Amino acid sequence: MSIKYAILGYLSWKPSTGYQLKKNFEESSIMYWSGNNNQIYKALIQLQSEGCVSNEVIHQANSPSKKIYTITQKGLDSLKNWVMLNPEAPEFKKSFLVQLAWSHQLTNGEILSLIEAYENEVKMQLIMHNEKNKRDPVFPKRSSREELIWDMISENFTSSYEKELIWVEKIKKKLNCSNNKE
């Protein structure tokens, strides 16, 4: 899927500028794109040419002028249509596992320190995710259902990282055991 529908999603919540959307993406773990300018501003132009959004230019005295994008009915329909599509299975892209898979040339010690570096990386990611969610979480609460859903999505991420840490402990223990046998 492309970033288009994530943008339509934010705009279906409230109108905003490209700049604001960019910050939303940066703050969010769920919306997994980097939120770079190139993608967002291009997507907005494309969405406009498709009639899914419209914009209003606001000239400001002390800041650069900005374009406030608003979703159209066509955009709402297109979003709903996409949301109801048959979901895809999750993608687990863990380049660390590829490194581990080809660690045959390393010593036991080198493998263990590689695993510990991964452990730290995951822990950091978990902390960052939790912090993002604590301070001023940027998500809609238009109904108790919507709040529940966003909470569950956040929990999905938290527990994914936590489960990864449990797995890390397990492989560390296993490697140490077979290490001591020799």
Place this chain on the structure above:
Amino acid sequence: MSIKYAILGYLSWKPSTGYQLKKNFEESSIMYWSGNNNQIYKALIQLQSEGCVSNEVIHQANSPSKKIYTITQKGLDSLKNWVMLNPEAPEFKKSFLVQLAWSHQLTNGEILSLIEAYENEVKMQLIMHNEKNKRDPVFPKRSSREELIWDMISENFTSSYEKELIWVEKIKKKLNCSNNKE
């Protein structure tokens, strides 16, 4: 990371042709690329120009000729170097969560059937992963350590899918509860 190191990994295990590498990628869940021709054959040419692999052309009577690629010492060094790089955190790209996040326009029933479609998708993926691993798993067993590592990598995938299914049950229950309250 690019597919290059995954290819070097396979070649560090045993020499093979582009065609064989392609099949390896198709059979593997860990090596998460689609394994399409364009990428593999291009990568092999590039790896050769970097001096990381060499090839030998074999002419066959009843089949098309093939190029057997072998890893060089430079390739082994390059692979080891990459394996020892600081690992990146796992990427969880779950487009389904983006759909859920913007499901505000749907009815409770529509959301539940969306979640169930996701559940089926994850179950199928889990079954496929387990089947791939049962019948003739394509991975090296040059030492007990290597076997242990590949087993743990496979378990990482299995448990990721299983944990996702547990999460699905939880959100289904929560949505049903708040549904009944109304």
Place this chain on the structure above:
DNA sequence: TGTCTCATGTAAGGGGTTACATGATTCC
């Protein structure tokens, strides 16, 4: 007769990334 396996490659395009460019204001 049609599809599968072996085997190598090319064409076109989608989606994403980093870095660059501009320019005023505000805060340390």
Place this chain on the structure above:
DNA sequence: GGAATCATGTAACCCCTTACATGAGACA
């Protein structure tokens, strides 16, 4: 004086994907 925030946009490039092209033999 230097960095950060607001605000929009472009250039170059990387990685990956699907689909196309060829051509022989095996199997149903």
